[in-house]
Amino acid sequence: MRFITCGSVDDGKSTLIGRLLVDTKAVLQDHLAGVTRGGEADLAQLTDGLQAEREQGITIDVAYRYFATESRKFIIGDAPGHEQYTRNMVTAASSADAAVVLVDATKLDWQRADLALLPQTRRHSLLLNLLRVPSVVFAINKLDAVADAALAYQHIRGALQAFAASAGITPAAIVPISALKGWNVVDTGHQNPGWCGYVGPTLLEILQRLPVTPRETELPLAFPVQWVEKFSASSDTTQGRRIFWGRVATGSVAPGTPVQLLPGGQTAVVAQVFDHARAPKAIAAGHSAGIVLDRELDVSRGDWIVAAPTPAAVVAADDFEDSTPQAAWPTTRELRTTIAWLDDEPLLPGRVYWTLHGHRWVKAKVQRIAERLNIHTLAREDATQLEPNAIGHVDLLLQEPIPATPFAHSRVLGALILVDTASHRTAGAVLVR
Structure with a gap:
């Protein structure tokens, strides 16, 4: 614990x-x-x-x-x-x-x-x-x-x-x-x-x-790529393909798992999975893994390997059944968040920060500060800025879409940090609402 x-x-x-x-x-x-x-x-x-x-x-x-x-x-x-x-x-x-x-x-x-x-x-x-x-x-x-x-x-x-x-x-x-x-x-x-x-x-x-926090194994697969190993180091076991290393955030991964790459959107099938000691085995959330895909795709640090979209039957008005892909982790550029502001400078609308989600860096603009939480009365108050150590609800607009989900759903995919673009200081802890 x-x-x-x-x-x-x-x-x-x-x-x-x-x-x-x-x-x-x-x-x-x-x-x-x-x-x-x-x-x-x-x-x-x-x-x-x-x-x-x-x-x-x-x-x-x-x-x-x-x-x-x-x-x-x-x-x-x-x-x-x-x-x-x-x-x-x-x-x-x-x-x-x-x-x-x-x-x-x-x-x-x-x-x-x-x-x-x-x-x-x-x-x-x-x-x-x-x-x-x-x-x-x-x-x-x-x-x-x-x-x-x-x-x-x-x-x-x-x-x-x-x-x-x-x-x-x-x-x-x-x-x-x-x-x-x-x-x-x-x-x-x-x-x-x-x-x-x-x-x-x-x-x-x-x-x-007290109970230990359960791993998010019941959710669909989400795997942030932390390091790409060139095939030359392990060509005997991977048939010349690269290994994508990281820690499984949600779900589990095993050979034969259909996956999708984000933000690119390409699909593939997992050919091999290795644990931290390079032993082939299925890996569940919370543990490190190396993934080899069945074909070569453009994957780099910061990308996500997630569960592939699954067909979902949709009944139209004329009772015509159509099969549309349902993304396991939809991507978005607009986030409604709760932010614990940690910087010495106040958070103001219009400012741009780097945001880190998994291992991916994306620019984020502060669109609106909706309200601030009064820690003394627990009341929600109108606010035009967040002072140091304040907590408030803030709307963010990202430069690129990311597979974010409410923090109440996943502690990994629903968490980000804001980093000042000039000083490189961690400015805020962000929880997706």
Whole structure:
């Protein structure tokens, strides 16, 4: 399982990961000794690897760490909480099976039942929902540092439940923890039963039970070409034809599969399929593959190999049956999208950006900014621009058609990024509506 930790600044994300690594015995003694000062281990430094992170005491880039239990292996992404590094958090969340949103109890007016959550907590939760992260766990942290942990947990849990309901988020769990002390993270042996009035699994037990994101194998084949291998390197096995390498995005591919090339539109039949070790076998979504076609066609990096159109019977007004091809993945130039804007410059109508879909670069023009999402009230507001870290609905016009589909249908074909044509910075995360 791949999961990330996110939330506001100094909510204890790096400390939580350090606690998971230490309590699951995933840290070597010399590594732990290197972050120990005065007998106390600075758990956050187990993930803060950049010199700037250690100097400033903040997380800047996403750090990945690994640990395993008897039942599951984990990949953790420690996402930064600062607003200016939201783009890093989006990058980590785009491939996550689950997310743990840390909520710092000491920063909230926990004595009030109608307390307000921090803006970054709300923003990260909304982004997780937009990115279709399957499981979201809210972990209320630092309850060891408040006077009445049970009351704080009750009020913060109520605020999280109200926010999640209004945002259309279904939390997998809301759990009280103390990352610093290790309470309710890996085990409960060192605390009183029913701590904070909570009787339930620990955070690690919850993570072990969450489902892993299923591969999109039930959809028609979609395969973005990443690299074209010249036939001279493997002519013995491919009869002199080129191998098209990449990762199967949706569906599956096997010899004999009829396919169509996009954007060209030519059709062919798959002659051979290889896995990453060049062994011939059928490949399903989520795995790398090499495809050889039954004839030579003009295919290059950025093209798509998709399921061939299938005939569909259409009954006309005079009951005459006609057979028309039905494309598995129709192409389009006009996109209605949701954009998480990540650039320092605002998004304005009329601007042109590079957009990356799969491995294909296409110019995109911002036609219209329909509305912006207010992260505080969750209301949709009229907007003429999107400021940094804002979320809004935007209409795009592409220079060339691409096989895009709603993100709710496919996480691969429904996702793009916008890149500034001058600075080459990633400017926005785009989800097709």
